[in-house]
Amino acid sequence: MNSMIWVTIEIMKKTLLILCLCFFFTLLNYSQEKKFVFYDDTSQIVTEEEFYKKFKTGYSDLIFENDSIIQYFLIKTINHGKLNDEDFNKVKSSLLKEDEIENEIIVIVYIPGQDSCNSKIKNSTWNIFDRDYRRKLKQITPIKHFWIYKEGSNIKYYYPKSYRWQQDPNQLIESLFFKYHYSCCSAVVIDENGNYVTYFGEFGKREVWKIAQELIDLNK
Structure with a gap:
């Protein structure tokens, strides 16, 4: 009976460890900041400052996003x-x-x-x-x-x-x-x-x- 209790406790410990690891890696993924990339109207990479400076001169934007990156594209209005x-x-x-x-x-x-x-x-x-x-x-x-x-x-x-x-x-x-x-x-x-x-x-x-x-x- 004692051996069965011991086995059960060990299984619970391993299960708890796995759950904690999963939770940790989930938090780690959420905590990682996404990368922002900016493109001008010729699809060339520009700085964020250059992007918004041109954005104010008759452009709109398109935004594409996945798990790791957000891409901004300038589009002529x-x-x-x-x-x-x-x-x-x-x-x-x-x-x-x-x-x-x-x-x-x-x-x-x-x-x-x-x-x-x-x-x-x-x-x-x-x-x-x-x-x-x-x-x-x-x-x-x-x-x-x-x-x-x-x-x-x-x-x-x-x-x-x-x-x-x-x-x-x-x-x-x-x-x-x-x-x-x-x-x-x-x-x-x-x-x-x-x-x-x-x-x-x-x-x-x-x-x-x-x-x-x-x-x-x-x-x-």
């Missing part, structure tokens, strides 16, 4: 490009009915899914929903306006009864313009020739007005 004929036709055929395709500028407001910016459980106060937004936009140029979201977005807080939100058709808009999850929301404005301007990250109505006017001036 405003970008210019031109769709080839095939991709431009895909955009028009996926969003527009055949009889709607005219020489109008296409405006797309895009929500990439929930994040810290757009996961609030209350109706949005975003000024893109102000009454003068589309009214002034139409004064700048004839437009076709689309409200696109990715699966998982809290669309119910973005006035779906007043705005016709559509889920991204086959992830076409994401693949052509928004390859990464830019925080909050993004926009793209496309002219009748396939020239486009994207705005990555949080924006407001004035940014869309400005981009639309820029594209109009480009075609004068």
Whole structure:
């Protein structure tokens, strides 16, 4: 009987030791600070000071994190490009009915899914929903306006009864313009020739007005 008690005690000691070691290594892992690495818009490593100095001059950021490292990438907030004929036709055929395709500028407001910016459980106060937004936009140029979201977005807080939100058709808009999850929301404005301007990250109505006017001036 005594030998059995002794064996039991030894097993308990070993078990307790193993648990203590596991707890110790868990604390050790948590206590180790993650490494921060900063990249500029050409994917070159820069200092944190250089990163944030440039960040203030018209850039947004992308953050990737794993167990040991956090990487920050500078991304130009405003970008210019031109769709080839095939991709431009895909955009028009996926969003527009055949009889709607005219020489109008296409405006797309895009929500990439929930994040810290757009996961609030209350109706949005975003000024893109102000009454003068589309009214002034139409004064700048004839437009076709689309409200696109990715699966998982809290669309119910973005006035779906007043705005016709559509889920991204086959992830076409994401693949052509928004390859990464830019925080909050993004926009793209496309002219009748396939020239486009994207705005990555949080924006407001004035940014869309400005981009639309820029594209109009480009075609004068």
